[in-house]
Amino acid sequence: MKPPRLAKFLLKQCLWEGEVSEKLGDFEEGFYYKCQEKGLNAARLWYSLQVLKYIPTFLKNTIYWSFAMLKNYIKIAMRNILRHKGYSFINITGLALGMACCILILLWVKDEVGTNMFHEKIDSIYQVRTIQHYGSDVQTGSGSVPILGPTLREEYPEVLNAARYENGQGQNLLEYGNKQFRETCQKADPEIFEVFTFPFLLGDPKDTFDDPYVMVLSQTTAERIFGSEIPIGKILTLDRNEDFRIVGVIEDIPHNSTHRFDIWIPLQLSTKWYNRPNYLSTWYNMGFRTYLEMAPGIDVEVFNEKIFNRIRQSHPETILEPLIYPFSQVYLDYRMDNIRIFSVIAFVILFIACINFMNLSTARSAHRAREVGLRKVVGAHRRQVIHQFFGESVLFTCLSLLIALGAVLLLLPAFRSLTAKPFALSQVLDPTVLLGVVAVTFVTGFLAGSYPALFLSGFRPITVLKGSIVAGKRGSMFRKALVVLQFALSIMLIIGTVVILNQVSLMKNKNLGFDKERVLSVRLEGDLINSVEAVKVELLRNSGIQSISATSHSPTGVYNNGDGWDWEGRDPNVNPLVTYFGVDPDFRETFKMELVEGESFRPTTGHTMTSVIINERFAEIMGHPNVVGKRLSGGDTHLQIIGVVKDFHFAPVHREIGPAIVYFDPTYKTFQRYRYLFMRLNPGNIPATISHIEKTIKSFNPGFPFEYQFLDESYDRLYRGIEREMAIVRTFTALAILISCLGLFGLAAYTAERRTKEIGIRKVMGASVSGIVVLLSKEYAKWVLVANVLAWPASYFLMKGWLQKYAYRTSLGIPVFLLAAASAVLIAQLTVSFQAIKAARSNPSDSLRYE
């Protein structure tokens, strides 16, 4: 015969200590009578109802009394802030800084995670990927063969739509009247406007299906070309050759889209451009991206099971197997590492700031012991003291939050240029961000307030008021542990930053296998394409140009590759994916590539077969001791190897160098035609040389504006993204360390202050200033060293994991760790010694005169 436990518990929570006994008694007696009168169940119901009815009364009373006390609490809190200005400043700004960093990074993370999510059908869009089997080697790529998308749409009802992009974008010359524009054009199926969300501002998406000579522009591009004229129906001439009709203008593509194009032209054009009628219907060319819109609720696994054999059905000798993958995941997968690193940094910074806040609050709380004692004597309950300290701490964090929000608004322009993302004010005021921030504020407040609230409130008034020591050993041990943790985190950040920096510089400075300095490139377009040899002769008249080579690709990115190569004595399991790179006989001189074996191309090949040079990696795969002179065939192409070139990087350096073929095919029978002219310049008057090049090129190709690029610059551009992210990481690591130091500074000030008398006596007894400085800073040095011991193994494993994805890794050697340790100790010592010196230099008569 007991009242319901939950109701009783609830009631207990509502009552304050003094009235628990009597009121519980009343409730229980009522319950007892009710029970005798109407039975247990009725009584239990009655009891519960009574408790529920009590809640409004409780709330009313609480609020009323809280207001009375709140005024007092706020007054005391404000007095405390003002009395210890320096400490309050450190405490509040430190936390504010931490919060501001956290908010900024979270903005970045949110933006990254939201990439591509603006597409309305994002959840039903899938990317077609291809698994490639090279013998025992299996790779999954995001390329796909062109005919697969349309085939799947025909054959499977669950595929609602399919859209293809051609890999890569082309630079083209557009003419409107007498104005010329060099623009980047994307060839894609018109279905992209159905599958993806690229809203039309003008025009009708249906018109994009009309004929191959239609074009869609982004708003900005349309304005640039046509100004205030209406673009629809206007004609643009492409490469002084073909006329395109504008059928639509789309909204500018959001910055967080992985598909970026300003000009769309139909994919089917490419069959004409390349003069290959089957260009879009092969089962082997991987130079496309295919996206499918699937019926809602399909099972990806089941669908993949159905289609994995589809390419083989039509093209039995294939090594390709398709699969579909959610488009929403594609970017995230690729960026997960960075998103994780950034989120971790954000939380580490916030955590460090919180530790500061807790440390300083607890250190200072000893000063509040008397206040707590007095409050208790006057009748405060422990719960009230707890509420007071929690409230005070939340008040502090709210102040910090306000400052942090102000700081974020101030720093937003700088952060925009640091990240190259156009963050808007509205993103900061986004409800999820704000909600997260407010939650963080309260959690921080509660965490930081928990120690003083729970510890101080437990003091017995009598001990406190008698003046016994209250800040016990436990408190200082706890603080030390937090300082160690804080420094361990900072050291890990330092190590991480150094390793990432090393890795980036390793990649940037890696020997590429060719010399990228003073190499200038010009695109072959218009009439230039057919007069390469004459242009070369004309250009070389200038002594500023050392040598010239026409190529099919820029060595910063050769994307042409294929498999199915055969050679004498090939192990049937070996089927490498080989990249091919077209050059003319002068390539070796121009790029300064080294020949390991055999000979280079001769200007006029008397051979019946196309001769090629392969790289060392390919030679290694072929496994012959002497590959020069061997034949190589792929399909109906027959090649002869005449030399082996030293490995060179033809893809971003984080990828391993694969097998490659360098070909010379002046008749363009076998391979692609030349698209670039690379020129190695002599040092000296480069501007004069460039103007000579301009004159020559223009004389051969009138009507096209002259544009050029330096190879080292376009190479650096490959690393712009990673360098930008490095800058972010560096900035925030520095801030994290700054925040740690801020906390340490406050803590050192506190220790020095507590030991004022001790220092005074020591000085009177003859201690030297340096002796006291050492005494005061020794302790912190010890803890920072302990932090190192914790941080080293942790960061070793973390960074080892991070480096896995790079083919060429920087070493995780002792120097990195020693560097981090040394800088941490140094920074900590500098911070502490400022306070230590101040304390040590004080006049003992000042500190001792009150005794």
Add this chain to the structure above:
Amino acid sequence: MKMLSRAEEIILLAILQLGDNAYGISIRDFIREATGSEWSLAQIYDPLNRLTHKGYAHKAKGSPSAERGGRHKCLYTITKEGKEALQEIRQMQDSIWNDVPDKALG
């Protein structure tokens, strides 16, 4: 003028009549018998609190009992001021009621 709300008046009267046995449950029972309506404990505690704050009732610890789970009671007694307040409110009501003829109410 010491104003009392109706609830306070009823409770104060209950305390007066219950003498030295006025506590939560007994007051509630008294009210049920007098008015026929069942008040929740919360409805009693609130006016009781106000009465003690205004000084019309005095609170003291009483004896514990088994049906209370061994908890002591909180006994209320009426103070001098409380009695005065009751007097006043009664006089006021009387004087108002005196001027109302019976047939006015129908």
